[in-house]
Amino acid sequence: MSKKIIFLIFVLLFTFFGLKYLNEGKDLIKIVKLAKLNFFLLALLLQVVFYFFYSVLHQKILAIYKINWSLEKVASLVLGSLFVSLLVPLGSLAGSSVFITAGKKEQISKTKSSSAVLLILFVDFLSLLVLLCAGFGTLIIKKDVLEYQLIGLLLFLLMTLGLFVLLVLGQASPKSISKLVDLLHKFVNRFSRFFPTAKMLSKDWPTKKSEEVIYLSKTFWSNKKTIIRSFWVVLTAHFIELLVLFFVFMAFGTVVTPGVLFAGYSIGVLFWIISPTPQGIGIVESVMPLVFVSLGVDIGVATLTTLTFRGLTIWLPAFLGFFSLKFLV
Numbered sequence: 001m002s003k004k005i006i007f008l009i010f011v012l013l014f015t016f017f018g019l020k021y022l023n024e025g026k027d028l029i030k031i032v033k034l035a036k037l038n039f040f041l042l043a044l045l046l047q048v049v050f051y052f053f054y055s056v057l058h059q060k061i062l063a064i065y066k067i068n069w070s071l072e073k074v075a076s077l078v079l080g081s082l083f084v085s086l087l088v089p090l091g092s093l094a095g096s097s098v099f100i101t102a103g104k105k106e107q108i109s110k111t112k113s114s115s116a117v118l119l120i121l122f123v124d125f126l127s128l129l130v131l132l133c134a135g136f137g138t139l140i141i142k143k144d145v146l147e148y149q150l151i152g153l154l155l156f157l158l159m160t161l162g163l164f165v166l167l168v169l170g171q172a173s174p175k176s177i178s179k180l181v182d183l184l185h186k187f188v189n190r191f192s193r194f195f196p197t198a199k200m201l202s203k204d205w206p207t208k209k210s211e212e213v214i215y216l217s218k219t220f221w222s223n224k225k226t227i228i229r230s231f232w233v234v235l236t237a238h239f240i241e242l243l244v245l246f247f248v249f250m251a252f253g254t255v256v257t258p259g260v261l262f263a264g265y266s267i268g269v270l271f272w273i274i275s276p277t278p279q280g281i282g283i284v285e286s287v288m289p290l291v292f293v294s295l296g297v298d299i300g301v302a303t304l305t306t307l308t309f310r311g312l313t314i315w316l317p318a319f320l321g322f323f324s325l326k327f328l329v
Helices: 003-020 022-034 037-064 071-085 091-105 110-141 147-172 174-192 205-222 224-251 258-274 284-294 299-327
Strands: none
Touching: 037 071, 037 110, 037 224, 037 299, 071 091, 071 299, 091 110, 110 147, 110 205, 110 224, 110 258, 147 174, 147 205, 147 258, 174 205, 205 224, 224 258, 224 299, 258 284, 284 299
16 A cells, blocks of 8 residues: 555544544633643643653563664654554554554564564553552542442453463463464354354464464563563653643642542543543543542532543644654655
């Protein structure tokens, strides 16, 4: 596919989703006008710092695979992946394809690129576990844990545990990985027969995927120091994001305790990840205010803060991400 066609597709998608979420954009502008400018600008500045640290995380993990991209390029791809992830459900996985496509452009194998993306995802999940401990700790103390929160936590833990089991098996028992992937291959193909339009997985699919998982596992265990440093980088990034949320609250004249911040942020990010909608649109905007209100925050302030926070963390970076996709096309 030519560069012009790819760029045209992105332009059309940008236009479509721009029109689709036009009202949300107008509402966000109205909300920002209500905020105290000094605190809002401070939150905006910290959001830039957050993406700096998040880009450093990507750069460190990519360097493990000898993918030595500049920080500017990595940051552009991070923003570009955020834009792409807004286009489809479970968008985080779709956004990751930006790095795979960029690698392919430079003759970097898909195995390397996809392995790096999964490793970044796993390190990010580990850092979120720390925040979830603090967030749920606050909710437990306040006796305010709800069923949907526990279900969301269970799904996230299963995802994280699943990735960890693959990392362990890939190192300790590569044959087990091959057997698991082969079973998955057979299950998917049998299930696909019920859908005439569904494509069957190829015969060499199990071999390729097994090699990718084993490669990921060996890379993980042979680079533990870099993984630990990357963990601290992304954890720092999340703490910066907590400061962004704090100053957004301040912009609307409200001071909240660290417990409230941890609870609202961690639950918001949790449903951001497990939500079937792109980047949790519609779900996160409902969940975060509910958490804040349950912990004593005024419903109006909770709603305004959540919408502004989402504007800073999703919509503005995604808008910039559209223009950063020049590295792909």
